Amino acid sequence: MASSRSEQSEQSGRSESARPGPARRASRAKPGYQRLSPDERRGQILKVARRMFTELPYAEVSTAAIARETGVQRGLIHYYFGTKRELFLKVVQHLTATAAVQAPPPDEHLTLPETVELCVDLFLDTAEANAVTWFAALDAEGFGRDPELLRIVHRFRDQTVEHMLAVMRVPEPTETLRAVLRVYSGLAEAATRQWLQDKSLDRDQVRTLLTRSLLSMVTDIAPALERD
Template identity: 70%
Template sequence: MGGGTATSASGRPAPRFQRLSRDERRDQILAVARRMFTELPYAEVSTEAIASAAGVRRGLIHYYFRTKRELFLEVVRELTTRVAYAVQPPPKGLSLAETVEWCVERFLDAAEANATTWFAAVDAEGFGQDPELMRIINRTRDLTVERLLKLLELPDPSDTLRAVLRAYSGLADAATREWLQQKSIDRKQVHTLLARSLLALITDIAPAVERN
């Protein structure tokens, strides 16, 4: 009978094709892809499934992103850029120790909000050690280090300090994984670990490394 609502093979209403601008359509596909890559291993996500969930034709995904790999890389690129620049400057008048505490707290906020997608990107089961993915992740760590140096207002940071802070980012990744995935420590404990480690690295360990 005419006038009924179309349904998919699963019995649910079929997604309606909405008239959106080019940027809106691209953002819509990215949002669906971000959710699906978070929920499922990379190998189990198809462009056909993304298109169906987004209510678009599969050809549009290839039009905007060419391949599933390129779409996944764009999801990771968007997330990492957003997280790297998410932290706003701390309140004025804080000591270095207080600023470190404040920065770690903001980092934990971002980690809690985006951890599932970030871990999906880092692990990327079925994606392999893709050079472009590694470049995105390494660039994100570099951006995060530069952002941290700016927030801490450290005078004339050296290349050695930057290297030490990049090493610290590995500790931060491992600590958040213990907190959010393994549940072996809680947020207060991971905050203590990261804040005290960062302060020690800046005030004691990095200068000692610099002298050697």
């Protein structure tokens, strides 16, 4: 049912009121247009939306522009995703899921300092590639403090903490250590802003700040808090 409706939506957006002749059909043909399954079309739209939300602030992106870039009618964007807000939430969900999947598996051959450097490098790579979208998500820019968006961000922070614990091979992490790592995630976000938005620090400086801070939090600060 959904598949047939989606195909009708695409066909109706391209139809004309009068039956076109051969020359008119040729002029209407979109170069590079492909008939895709509903799942493939959703993926194509999501890919274009993610790129546009990454390159531009939320307020400067429209569903009409996304439709033009994708080569579909605007109505198809709304059919698959609803409003621009709902599409943006899907983009943020996809971004956080991709970042979570990229977390490296534990490597027993690496020392703790080397593992910490690996975690920080991965975080910086992800932040640099998706800076505009990520900061828009953190600030809930364009539509206020959206509860669903905040749930996505908080869930991602919790997942990031669990990935860090797994990569650093912490066998039985305490709630104190988890809390310390949540505090560290706030530091990481603030440091990234100084690098990518304010330009007051460069990447190497942020890398040094975050690696040394994380190592200190895990080996010194968290144990000291647990002894108190």
